[in-house]
Amino acid sequence: MCLKMDGNGMNFSVTKIVPKAANGLHILVVDNDTVSLMYLASMLEQYSFKVTTTELASVALSILREQKEQYKLVIANMNLPDIDNLAFLHLLLKKDIPVILMSSERNGNLAGKALAQGACYFLQKPICLEDLKFVWQHMYRKIRKPMKEVCEANIENKMNHGNDSRGIKIKETDNVSRAPEKGNMIKEPGGVSGRPRCQGIIIKEVNHATRPPNYEGGKEVGGVSGSATVCNLDGIQNRYMVTDPNGKKKQFEGHQVSLVNENHVKVVQNSCTKGSITTEQKKQEGLKTRRQIDDEEQQQQGKRTKVNSEQKSSQSLKTNEEEGERKDDSSSSNEKRSRVVWSPELHLKFTAAVSALGDKTVSSLSFDPEARPKPILELMNSPNITLRQVASHLQKYKSQVQKINETSTTDFLPVSKSTSSYSKAEFPSLLERPSALASPLGQRSLSFGGRGSTQFTAPKSLAQPGPSLSSVINNHRTSNLNSGQMDISRTLNLYPTNNNSNEVHIENHSMLQRSNQIRKTSSFNSNNFVNENMKEIQPYQIQGSVSQVSETNLPNLSYVIPEAASPCISADMSQLLNVPPYVNHAQEFAPDLAAPFNSQNQNQLSAGAMGRTDVLQSQPAQMTLGNATNIEKSPNDFFGGSQNVDPTPEQVAASGSNQNQSLLDYANLLKFLEDDLEYNCLDSAPDIGDIDHYCKWLEQTLHGKSKDPQ
DNA sequence: CCGGAAATAT
């Protein structure tokens, strides 16, 4: 049986895990296995829930029929003798009750099916106390429609609105007023955003899903970005659902072309029925195309290359099959360059490179001159990233840092801040500038990273003292994996030192001894990934009120600690499913579905939740009284804050993650479960549960191509 | 090659 401990090996208090508002809520447990039923019930009671048990689905249904309002959640075994699995689930969902399914069968498909059909969570038996840690969250979850319904709804929705991403999309915009280049040219397919290189009419392909570089299965779409998934919609031939890095789900069939010209007229065609725009059409519009060349090439030539329109037009308007062929031809100059999404991993590499470079020379107020795009790119060893992109990222990174510096106030700085020469870290911890982060809700000026739900968040992990090395490591890692906040410091102690993954611990030591830290050599291959930033931030972990930091200053955190990050897929299960347990990806993929708890919309969302949840309505005082001194406290702090009057650091972290978990919607996990075996946005990153393994992987990734300067 | 900033996509 499971240990009744949390991931850090600390005892956890059951009563502190469940927010007061959820105390005593009624759960209906249905399991034909009496022993398991009773055991589960007793565990739930330990979490202060009221539990009703029954062994029969029919009884459960009748109970609900009569007292539906009483129950906030149903936990049911998947294999009930008196009813069909999914039928039961559907009946429950019809009653608008969140359902958690459980099974002793270790079958990923089963779990996937459950989730696909609308269960909000799947519990793998045997269930232990800790598995139930976040059960309460599901009571507030909006009932989710079964996957197919969602899909169909989306399809219909998109078809009814001109916004369909399928088919050929013709968008016309005015570009005439800009750009010195004259003439109309066709934009290369790869570009989907950014300043236009040319004016006039542009044809480009849109809505091609990006995918991990190592994606090999599936059909359609290319791309290099790691955060998108592609899946085949059930029973819909040639139609794909794409979840872009921002979490928007799109479906399309076939090829899409976007025309941009000066009229701001958008026409949408379905390629399946209407086919592609003809070359003739384009000619009529006086289109010119140009060969796709990348920036560097342009620069070298010092001149843009324009290409004969006829050739290019036809090239840009290939049919599905043609496109597929073209993609297969990787050597083709027409290869697309999709919009890069700075996934956590990518950012991790980036920050690693920056810090490695930055470790060589230290300037207190400006960036290390070595931290230039080119060396960074080299160190990153990411073939799919261009110099431009790195430069761009660096630019934003710097601006981010600058912003933080500008908004910094000594009020928030730790008293015992290091007096070392590193006191002016060029990459200050966000926690040291809480004012910058304590922005009003919804204000995300400092968030960095994925648009939409993937916020790169403040280093909440830093608010934790580091009694548990593993927890620190995990926190750092997870926060980075799930976010992209330009927080340089955080990533650093993730990095394994050379050959010994255990040296991660050393770095953690450095966290606690930062003032005395002695700087080692700075080569990327050296044993020292810790830099000023790391040192800078450390004191903050130990000082002051942790809860204040987390609640007052970091209202928007979407930070997750690993063991808490799996309300939908337990670590076990994710292994079983061969799925990385980065639950936050669900958010990335399904911001819409996760909306009720989306951190981006915490204000409204919380309000909405309050409006529709009895519990929340009935105990508003409790929600805010938890931290009366916190003026900036907002409704969404409820989950994170109120139950932790005097939280231990671990609990603070947990509460933050609780909040985060609430953000989760599982619809998108289905993509993992059902059809996305190839999914691997981490580029073969191992399970973060295996720290050593992960560190080794990271090391390899980071060091793989870097040469030893010595 | 770089950084700042415009411009656009999302």
Added chain:
DNA sequence: TATATTTCCG
């Protein structure tokens, strides 16, 4: 709407 990313430009 705000943000992320691309592209321009000196």
